[in-house]
Amino acid sequence: MRAGDPDGHASNIVAFPLSRGAAQVAFDRIELMRILDLYGRMVAAGQWRDYAMDFSKDAASFSAFRRTAERPTARVEKRPSLRHKQGMWTLYGEAGQVLKRGHELAGVLFPIERRLLKVVEG
Numbered sequence: 001m002r003a004g005d006p007d008g009h010a011s012n013i014v015a016f017p018l019s020r021g022a023a024q025v026a027f028d029r030i031e032l033m034r035i036l037d038l039y040g041r042m043v044a045a046g047q048w049r050d051y052a053m054d055f056s057k058d059a060a061s062f063s064a065f066r067r068t069a070e071r072p073t074a075r076v077e078k079r080p081s082l083r084h085k086q087g088m089w090t091l092y093g094e095a096g097q098v099l100k101r102g103h104e105l106a107g108v109l110f111p112i113e114r115r116l117l118k119v120v121e122g
Contacts, residue, residue: 025060
């Protein structure tokens with residue numbers, strides 16, 4: 001029997017875990033400014049209308065949508081565990097295919113920036 005348990009049943013619920021898990025992966029200020037700058041330019045060009053961010057212990061991702069109810073048009077993912085392999089940055093297309101991987105955010109965002117230049121010129 002547990003102290004303070006009125007009906008005498010043992011409880012396994014822990015309100016505050018004693019050990020902290022791995023830290024959550026997030027974008028730093030410069031990375032987020034770069035991504036949101038591109039997002040703003042794509043909104044101004046009429047290409048994107050909404051975005052979502054997801055943060056977990058393994059990865060952080062930024063997804064951009066043409067319409068809210070659709071699949072993301074583009075998704076940028078930061079996965080630090082791949083830093084020393086193929087690079088921690090990945091750009092995914094609408095169907096989930098890998099468009100670009102790299103160690104630098106600017107290089108991974110380049111295919112979207114190039115598409116933006118075509119929209120402005122055309």
